[in-house]
Amino acid sequence: MSTPKLSIKDVNLFYGDFHALHGISMDIDENKITSFIGPSGCGKSTLLKSINRMNDLVEGCKITGEFLLDNKNIYKDIEINTLRKRVGMVFQKANPFPMSVYDNIAFGPRTHGIKKKAELDVIVRQALEDAALWDEVKDRLNKSALGLSGGQQQRLCIARALAVQPEVLLMDEPTSALDPISTSKIEELTLKLKKDYTIVIVTHNMQQAMRISDKTAFFLLGDLIEYGDTEMMFSTPKEKKTEDYITGRFG
Numbered sequence: 001m002s003t004p005k006l007s008i009k010d011v012n013l014f015y016g017d018f019h020a021l022h023g024i025s026m027d028i029d030e031n032k033i034t035s036f037i038g039p040s041g042c043g044k045s046t047l048l049k050s051i052n053r054m055n056d057l058v059e060g061c062k063i064t065g066e067f068l069l070d071n072k073n074i075y076k077d078i079e080i081n082t083l084r085k086r087v088g089m090v091f092q093k094a095n096p097f098p099m100s101v102y103d104n105i106a107f108g109p110r111t112h113g114i115k116k117k118a119e120l121d122v123i124v125r126q127a128l129e130d131a132a133l134w135d136e137v138k139d140r141l142n143k144s145a146l147g148l149s150g151g152q153q154q155r156l157c158i159a160r161a162l163a164v165q166p167e168v169l170l171m172d173e174p175t176s177a178l179d180p181i182s183t184s185k186i187e188e189l190t191l192k193l194k195k196d197y198t199i200v201i202v203t204h205n206m207q208q209a210m211r212i213s214d215k216t217a218f219f220l221l222g223d224l225i226e227y228g229d230t231e232m233m234f235s236t237p238k239e240k241k242t243e244d245y246i247t248g249r250f251g
């Protein structure tokens with residue numbers, strides 16, 4: 001058994017008095033795609049964001065338990081800038097910076113001290129190639145990223161996340177605002193990326209979870225109800241609540 005890339009141990013999360021996550025424990029495998037599914041408000045995004053400490057600035061948010069990345073405590077043993085470099089995030093709505101395509105990608109590496117144009121050129125090209133966007137933007141690198149289509153903007157955000165060479169990629173409903181063609185491009189891309197990255201994706205689209213993920217976690221009202229191999233989970237769920245959800249009986 002290989003050690004998990006991420007280990008979540010008995011995590012409880014409170015927004016003030018509201019108990020949003022109830023004793024969540026799970027291991028996330030390296031170079032695999034793990035989906036978080038469940039009805040709206042069940043805590044999927046909350047858990048995902050906690051993996052790169054996005055809740056740090058949320059007033060009244062309190063977390064107990066442990067998040068381990070390669071066995072190191074994310075909240076105690078890893079400096080936050082290092083954590084954010086190692087764990088990248090892509091959001092539901094593409095959020096390119098209001099600057100050129102090139103500068104969007106170069107932004108992270110520049111922040112981490114890479115200044116030489118030749119070096120940045122290589123990084124920018126590689127990240128755009130890895131995000132399957134290079135051919136579409138190579139002639140408009142100096143044009144505003146805001147002029148790209150929604151699907152292109154989302155791949156740009158993936159490229160931006162990849163440019164700092166993270167180990168883990170967190171994706172919060174990355175295709176929910178996209179048309180089917182852009183969605184399938186992102187899905188293909190995600191499948192390709194798992195060779196080099198550990199990917200965790202929140203999705204409301206159960207076909208998507210089935211198509212791309214190796215493991216699936218089903219959440220309900222802050223509880224992790226079931227977690228296991230995607231194929232098993234969708235064919236022979238162990239819990240009645242999971243079965244009801246995936247067969248559309250509630251949620």
Ligand SMILES: Nc1ncnc2c1ncn2[C@@H]1O[C@H](COP(=O)(O)OP(=O)(O)OP(=O)(O)O)[C@@H](O)[C@H]1O
Nearest residue numbers: 015018020038039040041042043044045046047058
């Ligand atoms: N910053 C916050 N302050 C207070 N409550 C919050 C905050 N963020 C989320 N919550 C609450 O925590 C619960 C879980 O929210 P979360 O966004 O994690 O759910 P989700 O499963 O990702 O939902 P969706 O699928 O709709 O995105 C919800 O009841 C939500 O209202």
